[in-house]
Amino acid sequence: MSALGIVGGVVQPLLVIAGSPVLVGVMRQVRARLEGRAGAGIGQPWRDLRKLFGKEPITPRGTSEVFRFAPLVLVATTVVVAVVVPFVTVDSALDPVADLFVVVALLALGTVALALAGLDTGTAFGGMGASREMTIIALVEPTLLVAIFALSVRVGSTNLAAIIASTLDDPSRVISPVSLLAAVALVVVIVAETGRLPVDNPSTHLELTMVHEAMVLEYAGPDLALVELASAMRLTVFLGLLANLFLPWGIATSASPLAVLGGVAAVAVKVTVLGAALAVGEVFLAKLRLFRVPELLAGSFLLALLAVAASFFLA
């Protein structure tokens, strides 16, 4: 564990927690402007969270501990991922945990906790949302693993810090077909996993189509605030992972304050640009029929598999 790793381990979770609602605010604002609305401003998600945290905790009658612990599990797993994945500094605070399989498993654990909570409420919407989320995640997780695995083949390690450091050493790898195929696959699964258009529409509560919103329908007050915060953090974490796996420039390689500040600025800019691009893309997309979603995800799985195959073919 190096000094750089420890600095990263402290700065990154703070940055992700403070920055993720702002990211959501920016994305909503971009959409609002493009749709010709004034928008609520980029601080609105934080104002919503403050309001929700101030309310009294309340849970539906008949729900068990599963329902109460799910938001905590969701936030906790995301915070661990934010600590270990190299976003700001190229070293990780807990190097063995910054492994591809551990990170993907942690993110999946959060999703599964929320799906169990959806089932625990016993309502029709909760069960429906949970079943849909499981359909999606069953295809998302393998794709996520295979896509990042394609990048790890030439490094010889599934450690994310090692993958990012090797891309820094050899920038020409970014335009290889392996990277391009893996990048396309990752973008599709990140869109699906974070519940954005065309897989899920985060701004509606339409019973026929909602996935994420259906699971969290019964949450209120501080619990809802935690769920909202966690889903914003997951979006930030996924976008940060995408940005740093393919464009790691600007990441801090020494523990000097200037380098760390540069790393913070770089990751903030990269994630904001990606988020804004995602929001712009959403304006032009309609939601996909639920039965078409597996088709989209199977396609991205194939691209990820081709990326792995290409890393062997064209080596």
Place this chain on the structure above:
Amino acid sequence: MSDTTYVQLLDLACGGLLLTAVLVLWRRELVVIIGVFAAQGLALAALVEVLAVHEGSAELGGVAVGILVLRAGVLPWLLRRALAQAGPARRETRPLVNVAASLLAAALLTLLAYAVSQPLVTLAPSPATHAIPVGVTVFLIGFFVLFSRRRALSQLVGFLLMDNGITAVGFLTTAGVGLIVELGVSLDVLLAVLVLRILTTRMRETFGDTDLDELRELHD
């Protein structure tokens, strides 16, 4: 051109070939499929051009231009015209194998292509021969499209995809099949497309549709 740039550009062109082949399977709209096919022609031409620059052969450069004109220009244009005549039925409504299954089949075909082309690669290992599995994959995916689609036009695209795969393998293995041979093959493909187009038009005039499954039954 330095060796690393050569390998990178070659790999990039092969990645383009692979990606477009998958997109043909993935998308349903015939208009999009034809656009993707044109993009694949572009990637193939780029592949040949990279080989030409590496070999320093003007003849191969000329072949690349010919491929560009034929596969990214003339053939997509002919297909688009055939589609415009076909009227409102612009979608592949019911592929025989559904899209998710055919994508998984494509994944298996990729592995198969890799397995069967290993002996070829080991004969003369070089960056170009390492990319042979990509050409074989495009060929196999084209064959898959050929038998898993119903509409005559998508089957035509499958046939052309196969031909793209064969051409890619040819250039990657031999680095130049000779201008005359390539010219002959290109004219052959062009003629095949023209003949099949006429056939499609006649089919539609006779039966009102180009869904080949409907033709199993005898009509009065």
